[in-house]
Amino acid sequence: MLINNWYVAAKSQQVNREKPLIVRMLGQNFVLYRTPEGEAVCLANTCCHRGGSIGRGELDGAGCIGCGYHGWKFNPQGRCVEIPSLGKDAKIPRRARVDSYPVEEHFDWVWVFLGDLEENDRPRIPATEFPEYHDKENWRVVSMEFDADVNWARGHENSLDSAHPAFVHASFGRRSAPEVQIVPLVPNAFMGHNATRQRVPPKRSQISADIAKLVSEKRGKTTASTDSYLAGISHRIDITREGNIRQVTISARTPVDPYNTRVFAHQARNYLLEEEHDEARREGIRRAYKEDLDVVATVEPKFVPRSMAHQLLVEADQMETAFRKVLIEKVKQGWEIDFDRLQDEGRFRHYSIPSPARRKDPKNWVHPVVPTTFPR
Ligand code: FES
Ligand SMILES: [Fe+2]
Numbered sequence: 423m424l425i426n427n428w429y430v431a432a433k434s435q436q437v438n439r440e441k442p443l444i445v446r447m448l449g450q451n452f453v454l455y456r457t458p459e460g461e462a463v464c465l466a467n468t469c470c471h472r473g474g475s476i477g478r479g480e481l482d483g484a485g486c487i488g489c490g491y492h493g494w495k496f497n498p499q500g501r502c503v504e505i506p507s508l509g510k511d512a513k514i515p516r517r518a519r520v521d522s523y524p525v526e527e528h529f530d531w532v533w534v535f536l537g538d539l540e541e542n543d544r545p546r547i548p549a550t551e552f553p554e555y556h557d558k559e560n561w562r563v564v565s566m567e568f569d570a571d572v573n574w575a576r577g578h579e580n581s582l583d584s585a586h587p588a589f590v591h592a593s594f595g596r597r598s599a600p601e602v603q604i605v606p607l608v609p610n611a612f613m614g615h616n617a618t619r620q621r622v623p624p625k626r627s628q629i630s631a632d633i634a635k636l637v638s639e640k641r642g643k644t645t646a647s648t649d650s651y652l653a654g655i656s657h658r659i660d661i662t663r664e665g666n667i668r669q670v671t672i673s674a675r676t677p678v679d680p681y682n683t684r685v686f687a688h689q690a691r692n693y694l695l696e697e698e699h700d701e702a703r704r705e706g707i708r709r710a711y712k713e714d715l716d717v718v719a720t721v722e723p724k725f726v727p728r729s730m731a732h733q734l735l736v737e738a739d740q741m742e743t744a745f746r747k748v749l750i751e752k753v754k755q756g757w758e759i760d761f762d763r764l765q766d767e768g769r770f771r772h773y774s775i776p777s778p779a780r781r782k783d784p785k786n787w788v789h790p791v792v793p794t795t796f797p798r
Pocket of ligand 1: 469470471472473474489490491492493494
């Protein structure tokens with residue numbers, strides 16, 4: 423799992439001014455809430471006092487949260503501003519603070535930056551890459567989120583993989599047309615790549631009756647444009663069928679821990695815009711994800727191999743190969759949490775994902791930074 427990346431922590435509507443929300447990401451707990459002004463806040467959930475769950479506590483209505491164990495009060499920057507057991511006027515120790523992480527909201531998702539990089543060095547959120555989401559007149563969106571017991575990187579690779587639908591997705595893959603068009607990969611501005619390919623459309627018997635009415639008997643090719651983004655371990659898949667019938671899916675994968683992933687997805691369509699068609703679309707997405715996750719849950723090893731030589735990737739796997747290269751590069755830059763060491767040493771001491779405040783002021787933190795597999 424990588425630090426120094428943006429992850430989708432929750433849907434915007436789940437984060438509010440009344441009740442803190444505890445979210446697990448990268449094997450750690452975080453607490454999210456909103457200030458009275460509506461700004462979303464994300465703090466490390468483990469209290470620097472005696473390890474209580476801050477998120478079990480209460481919001482004070484003025485932008486601070488009191489820890490659920492002894493009520494130490496933290497502001498949105500993670501600074502402790504009050505220690506009730508010492509009285510109102512007590513001097514607050516410098517080390518009385520927890521990490522506070524940058525937050526942005528896009529597509530009604532709360533993105534948090536779990537790392538300590540300066541703003542310009544962070545992977546960019548593909549905030550501009552989903553205009554369909556905002557165009558309510560021409561597009562209709564269905565959304566869903568769910569947990570899957572698969573590794574985040576294996577799951578992401580599956581979503582970039584154009585060779586599996588013929589064998590995994592009976593509802594739209596074409597067993598008789600398994601070939602993947604090899605195209606030049608185009609790097610995008612989001613530490614990922616685009617592949618735009620022609621593919622054979624599903625058979626008429628595979629498509630639903632409502633879509634069958636929109637397309638002709640003898641349909642032209644389908645174009646699938648896939649983008650991979652590092653931020654959010656996300657991707658965009660833009661499928662254009664004959665007659666400019668389009669469907670754009672954007673999806674993010676948040677590592678809950680090395681073995682579990684939370685998936686957030688929006689799918690926009692420019693056809694059958696009425697609400698009555700939503701459930702059929704949702705059902706299609708659910709079915710496709712289930713088919714994917716059933717396969718990914720059975721791959722071995724559970725994690726992405728560290729060398730290209732440890733599996734036999736071929737030219738048709740070009741998007742997955744490109745993602746692995748980005749992943750390995752970031753691992754070597756010291757972005758990968760050393761989970762084995764963390765599990766061992768973390769039994770007696772809590773380690774925290776570093777936040778940007780540590781760059782300027784690396785000393786005076788109770789919780790040290792999580793160990794990484796390569797030096798940072
Ligand atoms: S553990 Fe949080 S206030 Fe004591
Ligand atoms: Fe799939």
